[in-house]
Amino acid sequence: MADKSLNRTEFVAAVAAESGQSQAAVSGVVDAFFSVLSKSVGEGTKVSIPGWMAAERTFREARAGRNPQTGEAIEIKASHGVKLSAGSKLKAAAKG
Incomplete structure (x- = not known):
């Protein structure tokens, strides 16, 4: 870190x-x-800045899950998320 x-x-x-x-x-x-x-x-x-980064919206299907406190089965709703990807220049900078 x-x-x-x-x-x-x-x-x-x-x-x-x-x-x-x-x-x-x-x-x-x-x-x-x-x-x-x-x-x-x-x-x-999708937003792409070649060599630096890309950001796009993702979709997660509804799925079954469990409440960690009670162990009860729950239904997790479908939702959207964001995927960020580092480009080659940013990855190279991180390597030093």
């Missing part, structure tokens, strides 16, 4: 420093990026 983390504020500051843009401008772009990403994935559109 990573012993370092970068929160949103630190991320925006780092991108602003790297790009020479203001933190306000970068924050607006980050907000717009996640807005478009969530809207697209929510509509069932």
Whole structure:
């Protein structure tokens, strides 16, 4: 597990420093990026940024399960989820 983390504020500051843009401008772009990403994935559109990442909506069928506390059988409803996949550049960066 990573012993370092970068929160949103630190991320925006780092991108602003790297790009020479203001933190306000970068924050607006980050907000717009996640807005478009969530809207697209929510509509069932796969978002792919070659080399970096892909995000797509998945579907899970209804299935039988058990309540872990009581052991009682329950029906788990069908639902949607999100699958995020790292691209080759991101995987290479993680390897160091």
